[in-house]
Amino acid sequence: MSGAPINYGHFTSMLVERGRVRGLARHLERLERDAWVVFGRGVAEGDVRAAIREAVAGDEVVAVKVTVVAPEYDPRDQVVAEDLEVVVQAFPPRGDAGPLKVRTCGYRRDLPQVKHVGTFGLFYQRRLARMAGFDDALFAPDDEVAEGSTWNICFRDAAGTIVWPSAPALPGVSTALIQNGLSRLGHKHEIRQITLDDLAGFEAAFASNALAPVRSISGIDEHDYAEDAETAALLRRAHDLVPEERV
CATH class of the missing domain: 3.30.470.10 (Aminotransferase class 4, branched-chain amino acid transferase, N-terminal domain)
Known part of the structure; x- marks a missing residue:
């Protein structure tokens, strides 16, 4: 077989x-x-x-x-x-994409720490989000923000701290590179619980995966976020501090 x-x-x-x-x-x-x-x-x-x-x-x-x-x-x-x-x-790689407007849902991936091929559920949630007028889905089981369909998420708070959710999620490669780079740059960042009630308290949000390391999120549900080119550039700089490696 x-x-x-x-x-x-x-x-x-x-x-x-x-x-x-x-x-x-x-x-x-x-x-x-x-x-x-x-x-x-x-x-x-x-x-x-x-x-x-x-x-x-x-x-x-x-x-x-x-x-x-x-x-x-x-x-x-x-x-x-x-x-x-x-x-x-x-x-062929896709060109630069614009900001994402996403909808939260209570879905949780099976074995979220593994990047496995069981993708039906996440793509179905993305489809439902698009049918509702959004670009993608953000998983928030038990009202706790976890991850996007094929991306991690981080936020900037009013103090400038970059915050990642602590809920179980895929440990993204780009996220790890950004976190490492921010530490080298001396920029404050942290991982903590983020609930749906916390979304209104953030100034900006960003999606990240290996093919699009830094992508702005313009809104989550009814919460809108202003474009933050300065933070996006910081995250990209942090990501790019790690040199490329020969295959």
Whole structure:
């Protein structure tokens, strides 16, 4: 039985520019960590690097999705998979996108700390949000802000502190790079519980993932946020402090 059609596996996405990736070590760590959670064994870093190099050969800038599956995985038999396969897909990167207006919902991803292939629920919530006139969905189970459909979220408060929610969410690579960069720049940032009642107290909000490290959020539900180019530039600077790594 082939593992490819079965909704069981994990992945990471990254932007490859001239054979280099910012935060590559963190993507490789994610694949290794998640492989142990999902399959009970690690994935060879050399196999991942080789598969990416083959997929992006000759491309200057390309978005890449690296998925790990077990070709012989059988959901009826939960024995540890013997062989893991690395599947790489390359896509043209999207251009710069405008601010997001998002709607909150009570959805929570299964196993939120893992970037797994079980994406039906999150894409369905995005669809519902768009049908209601929003751009995307922000997950807030039990009225506690957690994460967006395919992105992390952070806020700037009135004192200039950058705040990330503490609710269970995917540990995003871009978020980690920004946090590390802010520490190096000496800019105050913190992680704390953020409830829906707290949304009105923030001055600005931003979405972040590997393909769009810093994207402004113009509104969440009935709360509007002014464009904050200065903070967006700070977050981007913090992100870019980490040098690119050769695949």
